[in-house]
Amino acid sequence: MDAAEFRRRGKEMVDFVADYQENIEHRRVYPDVEPGYLRSMIPSEAPLEPESYEDVLRDVDRVIMPGVTHWLSPHFYAYYANSTSFPSILADLLSSGIGTIGFTWAANPACSELETVMLDWLGKMLQLPEDFLSETQGQGGGVIQGTASEATLMALLSARLKTVKCVQESDPQRSEADIISKLIAYTSEEAHSSVEKASIIGGVVIRMVPTDEHFSVRAETLEKMVAEDKATGYIPFFFCATLGTTPCCAFDKIDELGPICNAENIWMHIDAAYAGCAFICPEFRPLLNGVEFADSFSINPNKFLLVGFDCSAIMMWVLKGFYFFLPLHLFSTSLSPHLSSDSQHWGIPMARRFRSLKLWFVFRMYGLRGLQAFIRKHVELAKTFENLVRGDNNFEICAEVVMGLVCFRLKGSDELNKALLKQITRTGKIYLVPCKLRGRFVLRFVVCGRTTELRHIQEAWKHITELSSELLQNLFDHEGKEN
Amino acid sequence: MDAAEFRRRGKEMVDFVADYQENIEHRRVYPDVEPGYLRSMIPSEAPLEPESYEDVLRDVDRVIMPGVTHWLSPHFYAYYANSTSFPSILADLLSSGIGTIGFTWAANPACSELETVMLDWLGKMLQLPEDFLSETQGQGGGVIQGTASEATLMALLSARLKTVKCVQESDPQRSEADIISKLIAYTSEEAHSSVEKASIIGGVVIRMVPTDEHFSVRAETLEKMVAEDKATGYIPFFFCATLGTTPCCAFDKIDELGPICNAENIWMHIDAAYAGCAFICPEFRPLLNGVEFADSFSINPNKFLLVGFDCSAIMMWVLKGFYFFLPLHLFSTSLSPHLSSDSQHWGIPMARRFRSLKLWFVFRMYGLRGLQAFIRKHVELAKTFENLVRGDNNFEICAEVVMGLVCFRLKGSDELNKALLKQITRTGKIYLVPCKLRGRFVLRFVVCGRTTELRHIQEAWKHITELSSELLQNLFDHEGKEN
Ligand SMILES: Cc1ncc(COP(=O)(O)O)c(C=O)c1O
Ligand SMILES: Cc1ncc(COP(=O)(O)O)c(C=O)c1O
Numbered sequence: 030m031d032a033a034e035f036r037r038r039g040k041e042m043v044d045f046v047a048d049y050q051e052n053i054e055h056r057r058v059y060p061d062v063e064p065g066y067l068r069s070m071i072p073s074e075a076p077l078e079p080e081s082y083e084d085v086l087r088d089v090d091r092v093i094m095p096g097v098t099h100w101l102s103p104h105f106y107a108y109y110a111n112s113t114s115f116p117s118i119l120a121d122l123l124s125s126g127i128g129t130i131g132f133t134w135a136a137n138p139a140c141s142e143l144e145t146v147m148l149d150w151l152g153k154m155l156q157l158p159e160d161f162l163s164e165t166q167g168q169g170g171g172v173i174q175g176t177a178s179e180a181t182l183m184a185l186l187s188a189r190l191k192t193v194k195c196v197q198e199s200d201p202q203r204s205e206a207d208i209i210s211k212l213i214a215y216t217s218e219e220a221h222s223s224v225e226k227a228s229i230i231g232g233v234v235i236r237m238v239p240t241d242e243h244f245s246v247r248a249e250t251l252e253k254m255v256a257e258d259k260a261t262g263y264i265p266f267f268f269c270a271t272l273g274t275t276p277c278c279a280f281d282k283i284d285e286l287g288p289i290c291n292a293e294n295i296w297m298h299i300d301a302a303y304a305g306c307a308f309i310c311p312e313f314r315p316l317l318n319g320v321e322f323a324d325s326f327s328i329n330p331n332k333f334l335l336v337g338f339d340c341s342a343i344m345m346w347v348l349k350g351f352y353f354f355l356p357l358h359l360f361s362t363s364l365s366p367h368l369s370s371d372s373q374h375w376g377i378p379m380a381r382r383f384r385s386l387k388l389w390f391v392f393r394m395y396g397l398r399g400l401q402a403f404i405r406k407h408v409e410l411a412k413t414f415e416n417l418v419r420g421d422n423n424f425e426i427c428a429e430v431v432m433g434l435v436c437f438r439l440k441g442s443d444e445l446n447k448a449l450l451k452q453i454t455r456t457g458k459i460y461l462v463p464c465k466l467r468g469r470f471v472l473r474f475v476v477c478g479r480t481t482e483l484r485h486i487q488e489a490w491k492h493i494t495e496l497s498s499e500l501l502q503n504l505f506d507h508e509g510k511e512n
Numbered sequence: 513m514d515a516a517e518f519r520r521r522g523k524e525m526v527d528f529v530a531d532y533q534e535n536i537e538h539r540r541v542y543p544d545v546e547p548g549y550l551r552s553m554i555p556s557e558a559p560l561e562p563e564s565y566e567d568v569l570r571d572v573d574r575v576i577m578p579g580v581t582h583w584l585s586p587h588f589y590a591y592y593a594n595s596t597s598f599p600s601i602l603a604d605l606l607s608s609g610i611g612t613i614g615f616t617w618a619a620n621p622a623c624s625e626l627e628t629v630m631l632d633w634l635g636k637m638l639q640l641p642e643d644f645l646s647e648t649q650g651q652g653g654g655v656i657q658g659t660a661s662e663a664t665l666m667a668l669l670s671a672r673l674k675t676v677k678c679v680q681e682s683d684p685q686r687s688e689a690d691i692i693s694k695l696i697a698y699t700s701e702e703a704h705s706s707v708e709k710a711s712i713i714g715g716v717v718i719r720m721v722p723t724d725e726h727f728s729v730r731a732e733t734l735e736k737m738v739a740e741d742k743a744t745g746y747i748p749f750f751f752c753a754t755l756g757t758t759p760c761c762a763f764d765k766i767d768e769l770g771p772i773c774n775a776e777n778i779w780m781h782i783d784a785a786y787a788g789c790a791f792i793c794p795e796f797r798p799l800l801n802g803v804e805f806a807d808s809f810s811i812n813p814n815k816f817l818l819v820g821f822d823c824s825a826i827m828m829w830v831l832k833g834f835y836f837f838l839p840l841h842l843f844s845t846s847l848s849p850h851l852s853s854d855s856q857h858w859g860i861p862m863a864r865r866f867r868s869l870k871l872w873f874v875f876r877m878y879g880l881r882g883l884q885a886f887i888r889k890h891v892e893l894a895k896t897f898e899n900l901v902r903g904d905n906n907f908e909i910c911a912e913v914v915m916g917l918v919c920f921r922l923k924g925s926d927e928l929n930k931a932l933l934k935q936i937t938r939t940g941k942i943y944l945v946p947c948k949l950r951g952r953f954v955l956r957f958v959v960c961g962r963t964t965e966l967r968h969i970q971e972a973w974k975h976i977t978e979l980s981s982e983l984l985q986n987l988f989d990h991e992g993k994e995n
Contacts, residue, residue, distance in 0.1 A: 030877060032530040035598040039530070042602050043522030046609030047515040060621055067625035073647065075633040075875040078882075082599075085876050089606065093869075096622030101611045108619070113611045115518040116565075119525050121608045123572065125601045126529030128584045128594045130821050136591070138543055139579030142550035150558040164556065175658060176861035186713060209715050210689030223862060230669060230860070232692050232715040338613050339865060377713070377860050378659035379706060382822060386576075392558040393568050394513060399561075 030082070038082055045086075046118065050101060054480070057457040058104040062096045098460065103478040103485040107462045109275070109303040109434075110477035112330075113337030120390035121337060124383040132379045144173055144385035151330070151388065152344055154309045154397060158321045161344040171344035172375040173384045177302040178223035179377055180327035180343040185214065185227045185267055187345070188296030188324070192266040195294070209233060213258050214267040217246045217281055219274040221300065227269075234263070244279030244428060244466070246270065248286050255293055267296045270323075272316060273304020276464035276473070277428035277436045280304070280316050287322020299326040302341070306333035307408070307432055310401045316431075333407075333433070334400060335479065336387050407433040407476040410486050414474055417490045423497060427466050433476040436466060439497055443470035445504070452496045459489045513565070521565055528569075529601065533584060537963070540940040541587040545579045581943065586961040586968040590945045592758070592786040592917075593960035595813075596820030603873035604820060607866040615862045627656055627868035634813070634871065635827055637792045637880060641804045644827040654827035655858040656867045660785040661706035662860055663810035663826040668697065668710045668750050670808070670828070671779030675749040678777070692716060696741050697750040700729045700764055702757040704783065710752075717746070727762030727911060727949070729753065731769050738776055750779045753806075755799060756787020759947035759956070760911035760919045763787070763799050770805020782809040785824070789816035790891070790915055793884045799914075816890075816916070817883060818962065819870050890916040890959040893969050897957055900973045906980060910949050916959040919949060922980055926953035928987070935979045942972045 030038065070092045100111045131140035145163045148171025152162045163170030174180045193208045209232055216224040218237040228235035236254060238246045255265045268290050270281040283299060290297040299305075299320060305328030307313040320326055327343040330336035395403070408431075415430045418437045427436040438446045447470055450463055464473050478485070513521065553575045583594045614623035628646045631654025635645045646653030657663045676691045692715055699707040701720040711718035719737060721729045738748045751773050753764040766782060773780040782788075782803065788811030790796040803809060810826040813819035878886070891914075898913045901920045910919040921929045930953055933946055947956050961968070 030598040032534045032598070035601070036526060036530045038598070038602055039526030039605070040523045042605050042609075043519060043526060046605065047519045047522070049609055051515045059618075062621050064617060064621070065625070067622065068629055068647070071629065073629075073632070074636050076879045079879040080876045082877065085599075085873060093622045093626065096620075096625065097610060097612065098618065098620045099610075100613060100620075108613070111611045111613045113608070115513040115515070115521070116568075118518070118605070118608045119521055122522070122525050122529065122601070122605050125596070125604045125820055126525075126532055127580060127582075128596045128820060129580065130583060130591070130594045134547060135542075135581065137579075137581045137583075138545050138547070139550065139576045142548070142579065143576065146551055146554065146556075149556070153557050164551070176863050178861045178863070182860065204693070206689075206693030206715065210687070210693060226862075230713065232672075232689065337608055337611060338863065339861075377665065378661045378822075379709075380659050380661070380821065390568060393563045394565065396559045396562040 034082075041086075045089075050480075053099055053102045054104060054485075056094075056099055056102065058099045058102045059454055059457045059460040060096050060098060061457060067092060067096060101478060101480075102460075103481040104459045104489065105477050106474045106489065107460045107477070109329075109332045109475055111338045112306075112333050112335050112477075112479065114335040114391060114395075114479055116390040116394040117335060117337040117387045120386040124386050127383060129383050130380045131383060132381065137383070140381075140383045140385065143383075143389060145170060147385040147388040147392070148172065148342055148344060150392060151328075151342055154392075154400075155305070155317070155328075156308075156314060157326065157344060161326065169345060171342055173381070173388075174327070174341045174343055174376055175339040175378075176223075177221070177300060177327060177329050177341045178226065180325075180341050181221075181223050181269060181298065181300055182227040182230055183343060183376055184269070184296065184298035184325040184327070184345070185231050185233075188214075188267040188298070189231055189233065191296065192264065192294075196264065208264065211262060211264045212266045213263040214269070215251060215254065215265065215295075216269040217244075217271050217274065219244050219276055219279055220269060220271050221275045221302070224269045224300065233267075240279065244274060244277055246281040246286060248282065248289055251286055252289050255289070255295070265293055265295050267298065269298045269300055272299055272301035273432065275303075276471075277466055278304055278432055278434040279428065280431070282319075283317075283322065284319030287319045291322050296325070297323045299323050301326065302329040303332040304432055306330060307404050309334075309397065310404055313404075313432075330388060330391075333404060334391065335395060335403060336391050340384055340387060342388075403479075404432075407481075410476045410481060410483065411435050411474075413483065414476070414486050414490060417486075421494060423494075423501065427469070427471045435474040436464065436471050437474065438469070438471050439501075445500065446470045446472065449493075449497050449500055452500065453493065456492070456496065458492055517565075524569075533963075536582055536585045537587060537968075539582055539585065541582045541585045542937055542940045542943040543579050543581060544940060550575060550579060584961060584963075585943075586964040587942045587972065588960050589957045589972065590943045590960070592812075592815045592958055594821045595789075595816050595818050595960075595962065597818040597874060597878075597962055599873040599877040600818060600820040600870045603869040607869050610866060612866050613863045614866060615864065620866070623864075623866045623868065626866075626872060628653060630868040630871040630875070631655065631825055631827060633875060634811075634825055637875075637883075638788070638800070638811075639791075639797060640809065640827060644809065652828060654825055656864065656871075657810070657824045657826055657859055658822040658861075659706075660704070660783060660810060660812050660824045661709065663808075663824050664704075664706050664752060664781065664783055665710040665713055666826060666859055667752070667779065667781035667808040667810070667828070668707075668714050668716075671697075671750040671781070672714055672716065674779065675747065675777075679747065691747065694745060694747045695749045696746040697752070698734060698737065698748065698778075699752040700727075700754050700757065702727050702759055702762055703752060703754050704758045704785070707752045707783065716750075723762065727757060727760055729764040729769060731765065731772055734769055735772050738772070738778070748776055748778050750781065752781045752783055755782055755784035756915065758786075759954075760949055761787055761915055761917040762911065763914070765802075766800075766805065767802030770802045774805050779808070780806045782806050784809065785812040786815040787915055789813060790887050792817075792880065793887055796887075796915075813871060813874075816887060817874065818878060818886060819874050823867055823870060825871075886962075887915075890964075893959045893964060893966065894918050894957075896966065897959070897969050897973060900969075904977060906977075906984065910952070910954045918957040919947065919954050920957065921952070921954050922984075928983065929953045929955065931983055932976075932980055935983065936976065939975070939979065941975055 129137040212233040214235040325345040331338040331340045612620040643652045695716040697718040808828040814821040814823045
């Protein structure tokens with residue numbers, strides 16, 4: 030395919046994407062396929078000779094589309110969103126077209142530099158303390174990771190290295206392996222599984238901190254655990270706070286937890302993957318009070334800021350001074366005049382796409398006000414859904430609704446709620462996933478779509494209540510028969 | 513921006529990308545900017561109100577383009593390539609347009625399933641043993657990672673877990689931390705720095721294995737090191753072989769190394785990031801003999817198979833049975849009917865874009881024969897360059913030319929060669945980076961561009977010899993004056 034054909038095919042693909050997104054609400058949001066559906070639909074080997082582009086596109090419709098869960102549908106209420114937008118898609122196309130692999134400054138100066146500045150923009154939108162910014166010429170700054178999982182791992186590894194160095198300063202005989210075997214990390218019992226995964230990768234013990242009645246970690250609880258562990262010879266070194274937990278969007282009390290972490294020399298990382306995006310609105314910013322005690326902070330613009338996946342931003346006090354965790358000799362091949370712009374050392378992968386273009390396009394095409402308006406609309410729609418649930422005596426709300434997530438359930442058994450979810454999934458009109466809260470099976474309803482409107486919320490609720498009425502009626506009939 | 517505007521802007525962007533790539537050879541391949549050039553060219557904060565798309569696009573030309581190192585230029589001979597192509601860009605656009613985040617089967621069945629099948633296609637193209645394929649319903653299979661660094665880390669962590677389990681079977685009292693503190697990994701002194709980085713992340717000791725005169729690791733050397741380390745109480749557990757090293761594209765002798773690893777219970781991972789792609793050509797496939805002894809194998813289709821970055825493929829004997837390294841309780845939230853299709857457990861990040869579309873588009877639009885032809889053309893161009901170098905008495909070839917990389921230098925001091933590279937970089941007509949071979953400063957010339965032709969190679973050589981003649985003349989004059 031040459032440039033001339035690419036012009037033609039590319040424009041067709043733009044129309045394909047536009048058609049897809051314009052008509053997406055008429056598709057079944059959750060696909061009606063069985064595991065293994067795809068293999069038999071395509072050959073078992075790559076073709077020897079080139080095929081026609083028409084055949085490939087036909088197969089997108091025939092093979093791919095029937096098996097897609099439509100994340101961008103207004104009927105999609107699962108997980109947290111892939112909050113993408115057209116400017117983000119354009120920026121990604123530009124990034125693919127330039128085809129750069131950024132890892133040193135020299136590998137693409139524009140890529141290195143725009144990323145640094147964009148994270149400063151983001152830091153200012155979030156009103157982060159100056160030390161998290163790069164422009165202040167301190168040790169801080171931000172870098173884009175693919176996912177929150179990587180951001181958390183990066184924070185944990187940085188904390189591990191810092192602690193090893195710190196312990197060895199007072200006890201030079203002690204081996205790194207011995208110190209690591211005594212390290213202990215903490216996070217909420219409600220935290221995302223990626224925190225535990227990071228601890229496994231880092232080879233350190235982790236303890237889950239119980240939460241209060243609002244699903245928040247409180248200072249007292251952490252303090253007690255830290256004291257216990259120190260008494261048995263452990264070295265508490267890392268606490269991952271969550272702002273906006275995955276199950277119910279709860280918020281750890283970082284303003285009380287931060288001082289303890291600082292006093293105990295515990296690195297505090299804040300995982301605000303979803304909810305952190307909303308801190309660009311002044312009314313939500315108080316939830317971030319206490320960030321000044323944190324060593325690192327990360328959010329996923331791809332979850333709530335109209336930036337397409339993958340894009341997770343991490344800001345650290347010490348990014349520049351720290352050079353992540355690599356020994357200096359690995360820098361010898363660096364060709365960059367400024368070691369400090371070599372993003373290869375600030376993450377698990379060394380190479381990266383030109384992801385900052387997405388931030389730049391989206392921040393500029395929406396403006397801060399446009400992004401705030403988007404967030405507020407989603408929160409408002411969630412409140413509407415909450416009110417609908419509250420107005421129905423068969424249902425209950427299971428956690429405070431702060432942003433775009435509503436946790437709810439049918440009053441009754443877990444089995445009943447599982448049956449309801451099964452019906453919802455089978456019908457395929459809307460898509461949600463469950464969570465466990467205090468051991469109970471709960472449905473999560475997250476406003477995800479960029480194009481989700483009031484009518485979708487109302488339709489979704491109507492659909493849920495119709496299915497639940499049927500269920501309850503069946504149950505009633507069944508119980509009637511049994512008695 | 514609504515769908516109607518996206519249609520318009522998207523088509524403009526397609527033309528922008530086509531124009532960029534069509535005219536790329538007239539651009540200065542290495543940018544003429546100083547570190548920090550960008551910050552002052554754009555505002556220090558995000559705008560409050562939306563800006564116009566025209567302004568954003570204008571700034572792409574004004575701010576971004578002057579600072580881009582043009583990886584897709586035929587004058588780009590640095591690193592290893594971002595081997596992208598138009599079909600790959602189209603697939604990426606489709607992936608952005610669908611906007612899925614794959615991590616469980618349910619999150620997007622098509623994404624999970626196409627990935628599995630595409631890695632089977634790739635495995636067959638490479639003639640990997642059946643155990644690396646998923647279709648055989650064994651424990652093996654493949655998964656796409658973002659980068660080779662992640663693939664290597666994943667292999668090392670899998671090996672770490674396997675070894676811990678294995679040691680604990682015979683010695684249940686021994687703690688995981690204690691075992692990990694005794695683990696020792698090996699890789700070539702010529703290996704990519706990501707292997708050492710993986711060992712640092714995994715918290716294990718690594719030893720660099722010296723190479724023979726062809727820069728290859730040999731069985732004898734590894735065997736001796738393993739014996740030494742066992743004698744001092746270490747547990748050898750991981751060997752990362754390289755097929756196609758970064759500095760000079762050397763090949764470890766995996767057919768002799770494999771049996772030792774198998775006998776010693778050492779996980780052998782093969783990092784064939786660049787050169788592995790060429791194993792789809794029968795004439796290069798013998799270099800992969802011995803893969804049957806390996807536990808895992810990875811290549812980057814983005815380095816030499818016309819697939820755009822990021823895309824690194826890892827195949828493992830034990831992918832399915834192993835579930836990476838996560839404890840089972842983390843699976844409790846999985847909604848997938850087939851745990852084994854949940855790619856979230858097969859990598860550092862749990863979430864992924866729909867990357868298999870790129871493989872599918874490229875494999876089909878080129879066909880195996882087309883991909884082979886592409887590889888052969890690059891190798892031939894490299895041979896041409898080698899012959900030009902060999903024909904000039906001022907220069908020497910520093911390592912055997914097997915694929916698209918030629919290592920060469922001016923006969924003379926490192927300083928002379930550094931001066932030459934400095935001139936090349938300053939002139940900005942072509943771009944290369946150096947390496948060290950046996951302590952000497954060497955220039956690497958890698959055929960990278962999809963559109964690089966014979967005339968570019970000839971021009972590049974002419975340019976290099978012109979610059980070197982000037983240098984040598986200056987040196988001569990200077991020495992003349994001194995005498
Ligand atoms: C609070 C929180 N942290 C981390 C993650 C994981 O995000 P990622 O897929 O970017 O690793 C999630 C996902 O929903 C999350 O809600
Ligand atoms: C042999 C080898 N392994 C690994 C890498 C790192 O690749 P990635 O950037 O995909 O992590 C390279 C990069 O050139 C390489 O040559």
